[in-house]
Amino acid sequence: MSALFSFAVSAQDGAARTGAITSPRGVIRTPAFMPVGTAATVKAMFPEDVASTGADIILGNTYHLMLRPGAERVAKLGGLHTFMHWDKPILTDSGGYQVMSLAKLRRITEEGVTFQSHLDGATVSLTPERAIEVQCLLGSDIQMVLDECTPHPATRDEAKASLDLSMRWAERSKAAFGKMTAPGQALFGIVQGSVYADLREESARALMDIGFPGYAVGGLAVGEGQEAMFDMVEVSTALLPQDRPRYLMGVGTPQDMLGAIARGMDMFDCVMPTRSGRHGQAFTWGGRVNLRNARFAEDPSPLDPESACPAAQYERAYLHHLVKSGEMLGSMLVSYANVQFYQELMAHARQAIADKTFAAFAEDVAQRYACSEAD
Amino acid sequence: MSALFSFAVSAQDGAARTGAITSPRGVIRTPAFMPVGTAATVKAMFPEDVASTGADIILGNTYHLMLRPGAERVAKLGGLHTFMHWDKPILTDSGGYQVMSLAKLRRITEEGVTFQSHLDGATVSLTPERAIEVQCLLGSDIQMVLDECTPHPATRDEAKASLDLSMRWAERSKAAFGKMTAPGQALFGIVQGSVYADLREESARALMDIGFPGYAVGGLAVGEGQEAMFDMVEVSTALLPQDRPRYLMGVGTPQDMLGAIARGMDMFDCVMPTRSGRHGQAFTWGGRVNLRNARFAEDPSPLDPESACPAAQYERAYLHHLVKSGEMLGSMLVSYANVQFYQELMAHARQAIADKTFAAFAEDVAQRYACSEAD
Numbered sequence: 001m002s003a004l005f006s007f008a009v010s011a012q013d014g015a016a017r018t019g020a021i022t023s024p025r026g027v028i029r030t031p032a033f034m035p036v037g038t039a040a041t042v043k044a045m046f047p048e049d050v051a052s053t054g055a056d057i058i059l060g061n062t063y064h065l066m067l068r069p070g071a072e073r074v075a076k077l078g079g080l081h082t083f084m085h086w087d088k089p090i091l092t093d094s095g096g097y098q099v100m101s102l103a104k105l106r107r108i109t110e111e112g113v114t115f116q117s118h119l120d121g122a123t124v125s126l127t128p129e130r131a132i133e134v135q136c137l138l139g140s141d142i143q144m145v146l147d148e149c150t151p152h153p154a155t156r157d158e159a160k161a162s163l164d165l166s167m168r169w170a171e172r173s174k175a176a177f178g179k180m181t182a183p184g185q186a187l188f189g190i191v192q193g194s195v196y197a198d199l200r201e202e203s204a205r206a207l208m209d210i211g212f213p214g215y216a217v218g219g220l221a222v223g224e225g226q227e228a229m230f231d232m233v234e235v236s237t238a239l240l241p242q243d244r245p246r247y248l249m250g251v252g253t254p255q256d257m258l259g260a261i262a263r264g265m266d267m268f269d270c271v272m273p274t275r276s277g278r279h280g281q282a283f284t285w286g287g288r289v290n291l292r293n294a295r296f297a298e299d300p301s302p303l304d305p306e307s308a309c310p311a312a313q314y315e316r317a318y319l320h321h322l323v324k325s326g327e328m329l330g331s332m333l334v335s336y337a338n339v340q341f342y343q344e345l346m347a348h349a350r351q352a353i354a355d356k357t358f359a360a361f362a363e364d365v366a367q368r369y370a371c372s373e374a375d
Numbered sequence: 376m377s378a379l380f381s382f383a384v385s386a387q388d389g390a391a392r393t394g395a396i397t398s399p400r401g402v403i404r405t406p407a408f409m410p411v412g413t414a415a416t417v418k419a420m421f422p423e424d425v426a427s428t429g430a431d432i433i434l435g436n437t438y439h440l441m442l443r444p445g446a447e448r449v450a451k452l453g454g455l456h457t458f459m460h461w462d463k464p465i466l467t468d469s470g471g472y473q474v475m476s477l478a479k480l481r482r483i484t485e486e487g488v489t490f491q492s493h494l495d496g497a498t499v500s501l502t503p504e505r506a507i508e509v510q511c512l513l514g515s516d517i518q519m520v521l522d523e524c525t526p527h528p529a530t531r532d533e534a535k536a537s538l539d540l541s542m543r544w545a546e547r548s549k550a551a552f553g554k555m556t557a558p559g560q561a562l563f564g565i566v567q568g569s570v571y572a573d574l575r576e577e578s579a580r581a582l583m584d585i586g587f588p589g590y591a592v593g594g595l596a597v598g599e600g601q602e603a604m605f606d607m608v609e610v611s612t613a614l615l616p617q618d619r620p621r622y623l624m625g626v627g628t629p630q631d632m633l634g635a636i637a638r639g640m641d642m643f644d645c646v647m648p649t650r651s652g653r654h655g656q657a658f659t660w661g662g663r664v665n666l667r668n669a670r671f672a673e674d675p676s677p678l679d680p681e682s683a684c685p686a687a688q689y690e691r692a693y694l695h696h697l698v699k700s701g702e703m704l705g706s707m708l709v710s711y712a713n714v715q716f717y718q719e720l721m722a723h724a725r726q727a728i729a730d731k732t733f734a735a736f737a738e739d740v741a742q743r744y745a746c747s748e749a750d
Contacts, residue, residue, distance in 0.1 A: 039696075039700050039702060040693070040696060040697075041697060041702050041703075041704040043702065043703060043704070044703040044704065044707070045704070046704070046707065068696070068699070068700060069672065069692075069696045073672070073673060073692075076673060077673065077675055077690070077692050077693075078675070083690075083692070083693055083696075084693065085689065085693075297444065297448070298448060298451060298452065300452055300453070314460065315452070315458075317444075317448075317452050317458070318415070318452075318458055318459065318460075321414075321415060321443070321444045321458075322415075322416060324443070325414050325443060327414060327416050327418065328416075328418060328419040328703055328706060328707070329416040329418070329419065329420070329421070331703060332419070332421065332703070332707065
């Protein structure tokens with residue numbers, strides 16, 4: 001790691017750990033949840049409100065940003081931080097995942113992936129080198145190697161071939177990053193291997209041989225189920241170096257994140273708090289709340305009295321009305337409350353790890369969420 | 376006027392006047408622009424941001440609120456102010472205008488109007504008495520008599536018949552209001568008469584005979600053109616009492632409002648700043664700005680450096696990107712900037728009237744807007 005980018009664990013509780021990533025644009029307290037700012041905006045939120053929830057870092061999507069407004073344009077306008085009014089750290093993914101889930105007519109070769117933009121049908125090419133170039137143009141603080149997010153389900157042979165390609169791309173990504181990086185920027189490798197423990201181990205070892213300042217675990221939360229996901233997290237964190245941050249990509253629910261923290265993960269991202277927020281689904285300290293439900297029509301109680309979020313103090317009856325009426329303010333308030341809940345969850349997790357009470361904390365949250373989901 | 380609701384003119388410049396309405400929930404500086412909070416929300420804005428723009432009062436739509444969430448429900452939840460987190464004054468219309476523009480299968484009789492809800496097709500009846508009852512359940516500070524918004528164009532006979540009905544409804548509205556009102560609430564009459572000066576005069580005189588603490592001019596900005604509108608405003612304000620506020624309903628553009636202020640109007644409401652905001656059309660001190668325009672794609676200048684609004688400091692290139700991408704943040708920022716522009720316009724108008732420089736100010740704004748519209 002460069003002197004400008006570092007990670008230190010300050011306390012452990014079993015495999016769970018709390019600490020901080022230090023980077024030029026600020027400290028990222030871990031475990032950390034990164035709200036997703038797909039198209040240079042955490043949807044339906046003012047940037048200052050994202051910051052006020054306690055988020056130390058947000059995620060931007062390379063796929064979306066390279067297509068619109070375009071990486072070169074963002075660079076010309078001063079980089080992604082300036083463009084989107086966010087001066088704290090930003091992590092960008094490599095674009096690989098969205099190419100698989102959103103683009104049309106994908107063709108994967110050794111060189112990279114060619115696809116048609118879902119916006120205008122233009123043919124676009126994404127190689128490991130271009131993925132890094134785009135992320136450097138955006139100016140993100142933590143960048144990700146281009147990988148192939150192995151589809152689920154995959155046979156062992158398919159997973160192995162996909163993994164091998166991803167490891168070759170990881171090596172090329174690092175080489176490109178070395179030529180383009182600015183001081184304090186970091187590139188993370190991504191463990192793949194589908195649901196095969198030996199492939200996950202092989203992938204982790206291959207990445208460690210290449211050497212990265214942080215490691216992600218990818219290709220999970222794609223339908224394999226929580227047990228398989230936790231198994232793959234465990235085999236990965238057992239191997240990955242203790243002194244590097246570990247990032248579980250695209251996860252997830254409060255229970256998924258707490259389970260992964262218990263297994264040694266440090267960073268998460270997920271569209272769930274904002275996407276659910278736009279659909280009237282709230283995350284609260286009392287569990288999930290579906291604000292569309294008619295039983296809230298005359299409920300004068302605040303969405304979440306245990307939350308410190310201003311948006312969570314709005315009455316359920318009013319939020320129900322806004323959601324049912326399709327009013328933007330409903331999306332704005334519930335997204336805000338959800339992102340803050342996720343940040344409060346991480347803050348409590350950090351404290352519980354420092355206090356060596358993490359297991360009890362995770363169990364308490366699981367119970368709150370188990371009850372509410374039975375509604 | 377009751378002791379709790381009063382109006383005082385503090386300065387005049389020609390027919391233009393500035394002053395203040397005092398009501399139990401706060402002072403309304405005039406000329407005043409009321410952002411429209413149709414369904415218990417000024418669309419895409421947090422209530423505290425609406426307040427921070429300088430708005431002293433907002434408008435709620437009786438038609439929408441009586442259908443959803445329902446006036447009785449709002450009353451049960453503590454009234455509209457509590458429900459929508461707005462503790463300053465609220466003016467509600469009577470619902471008549473929206474019945475004409477939104478509802479299906481309308482049937483107008485002497486008794487009132489029966490219509491089908493545009494939401495669920497339910498048959499709903501609105502009489503002068505029910506319109507007042509709904510507004511009292513909502514708890515609005517300024518209420519409006521039920522009237523028939525005369526369609527445009529209308530023959531003189533049609534306009535006369537419609538006006539006569541509206542005047543009978545105004546009398547019944549006042550009688551109902553007398554029985555239900557709370558201290559400090561006020562009921563305004565509405566001048567109708569289409570584009571016929573003698574009918575406007577007849578209507579104003581009829582309302583003054585009934586007696587109201589404030590008078591609105593309705594049925595304008597419906598396609599009659601600015602010249603006809605200004606003519607009708609002039610004949611109305613020439614007759615209406617000097618010591619009562621005058622409200623031009625549903626108007627309008629900056630130029631329309633300044634022209635009406637020059638002719639003695641004090642209050643305005645319009646969906647334009649919020650509706651335009653949701654479509655990427657900004658009102659700035661430099662004129663109108665269509666943020667969808669490709670020439671803003673790489674424009675790093677702020678939307679409106681002359682505005683004190685935080686949202687107006689965002690760069691045009693970023694706003695262009697948000698608007699083109701259909702991101703809610705685009706609607707949020709441009710709506711906020713527009714509502715603040717409207718408030719700043721009113722603040723400048725008040726100052727210019729006090730300084731006896733209103734004509735020059737209105738001309739300056741007209742020139743800024745004339746140039747920008749030719750873009």
